[in-house]
Amino acid sequence: MSSTVLLTIIMLSLLGLLAAVILYIVAQKFKVVEDPRIDLVNEVLPGANCGGCGFTGCRAFAEVLVKAESFEGLNCPVGGAETMGKAAVILDRQPVAVEPKIAVLRCNGTPENCKRTSYYDGAMNCRVAHSLYGGTTACHYGCLGCGDCVAACKFDAMYMDPVTQLPVIIDEKCVACGACVKACPRNIIELRKRNRKDRKIFISCVNKDKGGPARKACSVACIGCGKCVKVCPYDAITMADNLAFIDSFKCKLCRKCVTECPTGAILEINFPVREEKPAEPAVTEVN
């Protein structure tokens, strides 16, 4: 009896030893040499795998960072300067200052401003609705309200407002990863420079129609009159296809254009209430 037990133990030990030797040789032979810094950088990255950096996830971005000669053009929008600083220390590179950004919705087509002309009961998906027809309003540039952007947001920074039927971006939670920008079939959401106290001034409209039809479709549409372009002291506003655009990196938040706009298409958000003109018609949305 005892010899059987002994033989079994010896046999199993020998087999184990043999397997260990084979595994060791194979492991040495096919060793994947990886830069240990990739793991270190990967650890300081947020691990959200949102793709905001333009790569397929945090580890892919870490690999790119380790290989890159300089940090020019590379940025983690979630971690921002802090994360990039840490990565720079690990890799002994110069961190490149990148302005933090924030997503803004360039449409103010609430049922009040933009009359609903039809009812949509197809699949609740913006891309489907966009491919089918112009939308529930006479404006076929504006928000479809099916919430593709909200579904795309991995940071719970968006929700659909049932009253305005528009998505709302929560400034504190938005990391400007750009997932919503990609999800929107109508390119309504834009990443803009994040200002102090999340102050924002932007043309809340993407309608490229001429003034008449645009205004007819929506009371707060940009009609391309060009008044804001003339009044801007910093040359931050440009006009193309009957639509004004404020460059957020040139804009100094002077608010002159807001009062000039005849339709109220320019929104100012998170600003203190103006004292000289308390009845400001332009502010239609306050976060």
Added chain:
Amino acid sequence: MFKTFPKGGIHPPENKITADKAITVLPLPSAVTVPLNQHIGAPAIPVVEKGAAVKAGQIIGQAKGFVSANIHSPVSGKVSKIEPVADTTGYKQMAIVIDVEGDEWIETTDRSATLVKEVTMTREQIVERCRECGLVGLGGATFPTHIKMTVPAGKKCDMLIINGVECEPYLTSDHRLMVEKGAEVLTGVTIIMKALGVSSAVVGIEANKPDAISQLTSLAGGFEGISVQPLRVKYPQGGEKQLIKACTGREVPSGGLPLDVGVVVQNVGTAFAVYEAVQKNKPLIERVVTVTGKSLSQPGNFLVRIGTSVTKLIEAAGGMPGDTGKIVNGGPMMGKALAMTDVPVTKGTSGIILFPDSESRRDEIMPCIRCGKCSTACAMGLEPWLLSVLSEKTMFEKAEAEKITDCMECGACSYTCPAKRPLLDYIRLGKATVLKMIRERITK
């Protein structure tokens, strides 16, 4: 025994309310809006200026490139505007707006009703004439006819199939055309046969149109090589591949064209337009549109100039009933709902259907129970539930492997789904995305 295609298919209520209503000519509207893109392919380029006087039949939009079609003025009058106008999709596209003055036609068009049976033109002349006259497939896909009439080198065509199926419920425009203009349609078929160089043609007609079957069968004796094939009523028999299978038993390979099995399919409406273009030199500026609906007081089939507002059509059919909930452009299965009625009739408008509110709302969407009804209904042998989920989750590479591009968007899956899932909505989106992916891959 009536023939049909073997795989899938459904039988929705036919509702052919206007089947016995003769085609009536709609009075000229005061203005027409003619979109420059009424066909598959590149939009036409306007060749008239604002303020120019035009005659009916005069060319106002020149085809751009090979896959494109000429656009002609449907009326005589003055060009008042050339600007983007909302079309049936609600999106704006370039259109020519013409204020109607009188009804003066170009001199070359023979407007008499006499039947000209003898085909004197050569093959090349026929194709050229169809191109000049801006003919497109009138079944709904609006593919330029002159391209389909030219058999490319290396391909062989031995048979022409004429689609008189009209499998969509409600629509009767092709049906009326066959009953009232049978001889003209068959002459058109003879012309297409000559252009293709084939000796036999089959007109496929579903059995719910016995008057059209008997009419064309009796007329076909006077034409060489044309036979009429009655078919069992089943949707989507009007699909090119289904019709070929039903009429000849040949199966078009996945991703292939009817020419791969030596067949070309044309619609009866197209055959009639070919007759008018070749024998009468009349460009495609009017078509038969069915305006129907259960609550309409005078539903009917109307001969309408292209560019007429849908509002005018509804007025002619007795005005919009108060209970209208949805207006569909095209058939109830494949057509698309209109967001507004002030849109022009185009070459592809086969019908306008007004649904009462009680019938127009979609039911609440429930979870898929994997019953497989959609797979049974699919005439292409696809798995709609899977394609729909793949598109919804943006897994387009997988959807491509599952042959999403073979879907012809007939809507049988959505119709049959007991959970009322919007299957086709997502499949359409996935198909469009996959086709775009494939195009990008080719250009790369």
